[in-house]
Amino acid sequence: MTPPPELPTLTDDSEDDENLKLKERPSISIRMTIAISYALFFLLCVAITISSFWTISILEDKIKFLEITDNYLVEIQQARRFEKNYLLYGTNLDDALEHLTNAKKILSANSKTIKKIMGEKIFQSNSDYMQKYHDQLLKLGGEKKTGKIDDIVPLLRQYGGEMVSSAEEFVKKERGSVARMLMMAKRVPFYFISGLLVLIMIFVIYLTQNLMVTLKRFMDYTKRIGEGDFSPIVPAKKFKDEFTKLAEAFNTMIRELNHKHSILLESHKLRAIGTLVAGVAHELNNPLNNTLLTAEMLKEDLTVLSDTEKIEMIDDMINETVRSQVIVKGLLDFARESETTIKPLKIEKIVSEAIRLVANQVKMAMVKLKTNFEDNLPGIYGDEQLLKQVFVNLIINALDVLPPGGEVCVDIHKNKNSDFVVVEVEDNGPGIPEHIQSRIFEPFFTTKGQSKGTGLGLSVSKGIIRKLGGYMHLKRSSESGTIFMVSLPAIESPSEMMSKK
Amino acid sequence: MSKSLEVLLLDDEPIVGRRLKPALDKIGCHVEIFENPIEAVARIDEKEFDIVVTDIRMEKMNGMQVFEHVKKKWPRTKVIIITGYAKMELAREAMEKGIFDFIAKPFRPDDLRQIIARAAQALGTPIDLTLIKD
Numbered sequence: 001m002t003p004p005p006e007l008p009t010l011t012d013d014s015e016d017d018e019n020l021k022l023k024e025r026p027s028i029s030i031r032m033t034i035a036i037s038y039a040l041f042f043l044l045c046v047a048i049t050i051s052s053f054w055t056i057s058i059l060e061d062k063i064k065f066l067e068i069t070d071n072y073l074v075e076i077q078q079a080r081r082f083e084k085n086y087l088l089y090g091t092n093l094d095d096a097l098e099h100l101t102n103a104k105k106i107l108s109a110n111s112k113t114i115k116k117i118m119g120e121k122i123f124q125s126n127s128d129y130m131q132k133y134h135d136q137l138l139k140l141g142g143e144k145k146t147g148k149i150d151d152i153v154p155l156l157r158q159y160g161g162e163m164v165s166s167a168e169e170f171v172k173k174e175r176g177s178v179a180r181m182l183m184m185a186k187r188v189p190f191y192f193i194s195g196l197l198v199l200i201m202i203f204v205i206y207l208t209q210n211l212m213v214t215l216k217r218f219m220d221y222t223k224r225i226g227e228g229d230f231s232p233i234v235p236a237k238k239f240k241d242e243f244t245k246l247a248e249a250f251n252t253m254i255r256e257l258n259h260k261h262s263i264l265l266e267s268h269k270l271r272a273i274g275t276l277v278a279g280v281a282h283e284l285n286n287p288l289n290n291t292l293l294t295a296e297m298l299k300e301d302l303t304v305l306s307d308t309e310k311i312e313m314i315d316d317m318i319n320e321t322v323r324s325q326v327i328v329k330g331l332l333d334f335a336r337e338s339e340t341t342i343k344p345l346k347i348e349k350i351v352s353e354a355i356r357l358v359a360n361q362v363k364m365a366m367v368k369l370k371t372n373f374e375d376n377l378p379g380i381y382g383d384e385q386l387l388k389q390v391f392v393n394l395i396i397n398a399l400d401v402l403p404p405g406g407e408v409c410v411d412i413h414k415n416k417n418s419d420f421v422v423v424e425v426e427d428n429g430p431g432i433p434e435h436i437q438s439r440i441f442e443p444f445f446t447t448k449g450q451s452k453g454t455g456l457g458l459s460v461s462k463g464i465i466r467k468l469g470g471y472m473h474l475k476r477s478s479e480s481g482t483i484f485m486v487s488l489p490a491i492e493s494p495s496e497m498m499s500k501k
Numbered sequence: 502m503s504k505s506l507e508v509l510l511l512d513d514e515p516i517v518g519r520r521l522k523p524a525l526d527k528i529g530c531h532v533e534i535f536e537n538p539i540e541a542v543a544r545i546d547e548k549e550f551d552i553v554v555t556d557i558r559m560e561k562m563n564g565m566q567v568f569e570h571v572k573k574k575w576p577r578t579k580v581i582i583i584t585g586y587a588k589m590e591l592a593r594e595a596m597e598k599g600i601f602d603f604i605a606k607p608f609r610p611d612d613l614r615q616i617i618a619r620a621a622q623a624l625g626t627p628i629d630l631t632l633i634k635d
Binding site for chain 1: 514516517520521523524558560563585605606607608609610611
């Protein structure tokens with residue numbers, strides 16, 4: 001069996017539970033998300049600054065060091081120049097030795113850094129060449145008087161050449177490293193900024209996406225509430241945020257609306273009762289008139305009437321009184337205040353009772369009312385009074401637009417393709433103008449004028465049907481007439497239930 | 502008493518005719534009762550009644566339509582309308598159109614007899630209501 005739809009209760013404690021459900025979630029507020037993102041951006045900026053500062057200070061050291069290496073190269077070149085001058089012109093060799101010693105001092109003072117740049121091996125061979133050159137230079141000085149320099153000079157040239165080229169290479173290498181570093185120092189901020197841009201974009205997209213999706217959800221809520229679905233909002237995300245407060249406010253509003261709606265339902269019912277009362281009063285006048293005429297004549301002719309005639313007249317009075325009672329009872333049943341109770345119902349019975357209630361209006365409007373009920377209709381879930389109200393309303397609406405001689409046809413059938421029972425109320429009236437067709441279910445929309453309609457009939461009716469899990473819509477409206485369609489979920493037919501057992 | 506007043510009484514409630522026929526007979530009316538307006542109109546076509554009393558609200562044809570029919574056929578005939586309940590605009594409209602009077606349900610036999618007596622007066626054939634007391 002289909003489960004009964006949720007009861008449309010007037011006061012609902014479960015909504016407080018819903019708000020609890022909303023609250024009982026870990027919270028990641030939008031504010032926090034933004035704060036965290038800002039913190040991240042700040043850290044990134046700090047990182048950029050520190051890294052720039054770091055690169056610049058390294059560059060500073062490097063440039064300082066470049067001077068040292070330049071000095072080193074100059075000293076070596078000077079040593080070689082004086083060596084050559086000595087050999088060519090016989091100038092003093094001490095100058096060459098002095099420059100070489102200076103170069104050696106520079107090398108040993110910065111050995112650590114130079115080793116790092118050149119590598120241990122090259123540094124070692126460089127120092128070796130320098131030492132060997134130094135040795136040869138000393139030897140040259142020693143052999144000055146003897147003139148036996150032929151063995152020394154080639155070696156001196158070889159070691160000197162090696163020493164100079166190695167130093168040149170080293171300086172070149174160091175310059176290259178500085179150039180690379182400069183290049184990097186130029187590029188790093190760009191990398192960081194691009195990274196930051198990407199991050200900001202991702203963050204903005206995430207945030208707007210998140211906001212848009214949530215806003216869309218809330219728009220759907222308002223639409224749903226507008227259509228009369230007053231079920232509370234349940235948590236949609238794992239974490240609560242600023243929208244949770246909004247959802248809580250919505251739930252409070254929904255509860256209030258639900259309460260107001262129940263009052264609206266009541267006033268709408270009163271309106272229907274008011275309409276029906278006019279017809280009932282009219283209808284009551286007939287049995288009252290019959291009773292009054294009969295009683296008067298019985299009194300007037302008491303002495304001349306036969307017993308049979310008297311009995312006949314008394315019976316008439318009894319029957320007419322009972323007839324009055326039936327008329328009043330129908331209205332009382334409809335007007336009786338009662339809690340909404342959803343239970344299995346026979347739709348054809350509800351519709352028949354609604355038709356009986358409006359019988360007087362039908363008669364007054366001089367309209368024909370035809371019914372066409374399919375056999376073996378499945379049951380439905382619903383509240384008897386609310387449903388009667390819907391159908392009374394639909395029929396009265398039809399009567400309002402029909403000229404004398406018009407026709408209303410109420411048709412009930414089971415939808416072949418779905419488990420719905422469909423009630424169609426058709427009239428052959430002038431139809432609803434196309435430009436207002438989309439608005440007829442809006443609350444307070446009326447074409448009847450202030451005195452005749454509240455504009456609540458269709459909107460309240462639609463709300464009632466929606467609550468029962470059904471649908472109500474305008475199936476067709478043209479110059480040849482209008483059909484309103486109400487579909488309600490069917491309970492499985494009794495025979496099906498029997499066969500299951 | 503001279504010639505009796507010819508009255509046609511039309512109401513789709515059978516008890517109305519059953520009770521009013523003897524009540525009007527007493528004041529010297531000759532009453533024909535109908536429940537079906539179509540039949541009543543057919544009868545009106547055949548015979549000129551002095552007074553037609555008709556219910557306003559009936560299924561096939563309403564009292565106003567019956568009145569229009571009578572007015573066309575027999576301009577002299579007085580038409581009295583029975584209504585379910587008194588409605589000022591209806592009363593005004595009825596009077597303007599030339600309906601003699603109307604009477605709202607529920608009414609007593611005497612109320613109708615008073616109106617019929619006035620109609621008889623207007624027709625020039627007054628009736629004596631004191632007859633009832635006998």
